[in-house]
Ligand SMILES: Nc1ncnc2c1ncn2[C@@H]1O[C@H](COP(=O)(O)OP(=O)(O)O)[C@@H](O)[C@H]1O
């Protein structure tokens with residue numbers, strides 16, 4: 001290794017530090033005060049607790065059982081591996097976009113005398129290390145006791161975890177690269193975020209697919225059928241599915257093949273990426289241009305001046321919401337998770353008349369409230385330019401009204417299909433759901449308006465720590481209204497009155513006068 | 525726009541502060557009297573923490589004074605803030621922008637807030653963006669801009685409604701020489717066209733070079749006011765620079781407060 005350039009170890013440490021900071025530091029309310037949240041001691045204590053309370057009992061339970069790789073074990077083992085893979089992929093895809101296109105230090109690193117290939121190799125490797133460590137940490141409380149109590153073969157979880165992380169990183173990088181080349185850097189961020197959300201939810205959706213497509217009058221669902229087959233010993237799975245689970249059970253040859261294969265795939269992807277970036281970097285240096293993010297150019301269009309103020313505010317809010325990939329992916333994630341869950345509940349409960357519809361009405365209400373709350377926080381608390389609004393001749397009330405409206409439109413659009421679907425088989429429940437959704441969304445918006453506190457848009461993911469009061473109130477209100485809606489849809493009107501009353505009381509408690517809010521804003 | 529214009533009291537100064545006071549832990553602005561004349565470029569000069577920003581924030585309606593009155597073109601700014609805001613533009617030291625909007629979209633938004641008719645706002649936006657060298661970037665999101673470009677986009681927003689009174693807080697800090705020059709020229713043009721500009725600065729040279737009149741402020745009080753010549757005369761020796769005057773004034777009086 002050449003002397004003057006930074007060693008791989010040093011670079012790797014830099015990478016890991018950056019990522020870990022992202023995870024483990026939380027912004028406090030005060031400016032620039034940073035605190036590490038879980039010190040290692042707490043992590044260790046939690047691990048120990050899990051070992052004692054869950055790991056050891058499980059391991060002792062399995063102590064004397066011969067665990068063989070049969071068909072049902074293969075299905076479960078493969079499913080676990082696939083699940084871990086999809087979760088990792090949804091993370092590595094986002095990381096890949098961040099690391100390669102967003103992180104500001106690329107210019108710094110590439111301008112150093114260290115070779116770009118090496119920097120990129122380290123960067124890709126670090127992407128695989130973080131998910132590996134995470135899986136190891138989560139598996140250890142179970143694997144270690146099992147190794148002690150007679151099943152040392154499960155130590156194979158460590159190499160398998162590494163292999164899955166390598167595959168997930170390779171896939172994440174490959175997808176990011178593919179997106180970048182096909183749709184360009186501007187859309188890659190958005191699409192990658194949305195894809196990541198989809199992939200994250202994929203497992204839940206796939207697991208429910210058999211249920212969703214099964215015709216409702218078939219009494220037994222897919223999973224019941226599957227376990228019956230397995231119990232009868234008549235289950236057959238294709239041979240190639242055995243490999244991953246055998247590796248997980250520590251069989252040397254499958255394990256070795258799995259590891260070598262994933263390492264090979266990862267290396268190929270890393271090399272391809274390395275070459276591409278080295279070329280780009282060299283070209284950029286030669287041209288004297290920086291490899292900074294390219295400008296995001298809106299389509300050239302005739303400017304539209306002269307809109308009324310309310311119209312202009314709405315336009316501006318919608319533009320900002322639509323240009324926020326992180327937000328869009330968060331919203332979609334919630335929807336993706338909620339839809340299959342609702343469907344499952346409805347399917348498993350359609351013998352109990354009205355119960356499914358009640359659950360659906362509650363879920364729709366909750367969804368609308370949560371979404372409206374997020375949007376209200378973004379449009380009201382995270383206004384980028386509060387001073388501009390304050391010095392404009394438009395009364396602040398008009399801004400708030402327009403912002404609340406902007407907050408309510410997306411949940412309405414999103415919830416409408418569900419309400420219409422519900423109306424097909426339970427019209428009354430659909431009407432109640434619609435009322436509940438409006439109430440939940442409206443109160444979430446109002447709470448965020450009344451308890452607003454200036455924040456920055458980028459803090460969205462840390463919304464809970466930066467705006468705790470509105471976040472918790474919004475959740476409590478959504479839950480109460482959802483419960484009330486569900487009960488009402490089930491016909492328990494009297495029972496519904498209690499949570500509805502509580503919600504109303506909470507809302508009244510949160511109410512602030514306009515003067516009080518302005519006071520708070522001008523002091524902040 | 526027009527209704528407000530009719531409320532302007534003829535002959536009233538663009539800005540008049542009487543006994544304006546704001547107390548945080550201690551008085552930041554202390555019974556301040558200030559009159560800005562029509563068509564002048566006035567510089568409020570003072571060390572950091574003198575109360576310049578606080579004063580201007582009260583004028584723009586961002587902050588309520590504890591006592592005193594503020595009149596903009598004779599209109600009571602505390603009683604009729606909407607009317608005075610229509611006449612005023614505010615340009616703080618941090619640009620008022622939206623990272624995810626393009627300059628053109630930003631101007632559309634600002635123009636609507638000040639109810640500028642489309643027929644006026646469209647051509648003016650193009651003129652401003654061309655003049656500030658942002659026309660090529662009109663469809664780029666502001667997040668890609670350098671600090672100077674952001675300042676310029678923000679400046680375009682302040683000018684889109686053709687304010688009669690422009691209020692700028694430390695307008696030249698952090699700008700490179702060419703942008704700073706452009707801003708200076710622009711402010712001078714505004715004044716020539718009969719508008720009024722008030723800016724703050726802690727840099728003597730800025731006040732010395734640009735302002736028709738200078739007010740020196742410290743501890744929220746006006747220590748001296750006048751043209752450069754007036755201030756020199758006040759300090760005695762005809763040869764003294766503004767720096768001498770300034771240091772003398774700032775060092776001299778109130779250790780009582
Ligand atoms: N929001 C505030 N809360 C408390 N004190 C403030 C606030 N804003 C300004 N101050 C104090 O008021 C004084 C004047 O501040 P400022 O007007 O910003 O000065 P300048 O702009 O002349 O540098 C300073 O002592 C400052 O600390």
Ligand SMILES: [Mg+2]
Pocket residue numbers: 576577578693694
């Ligand atoms: Mg200041």
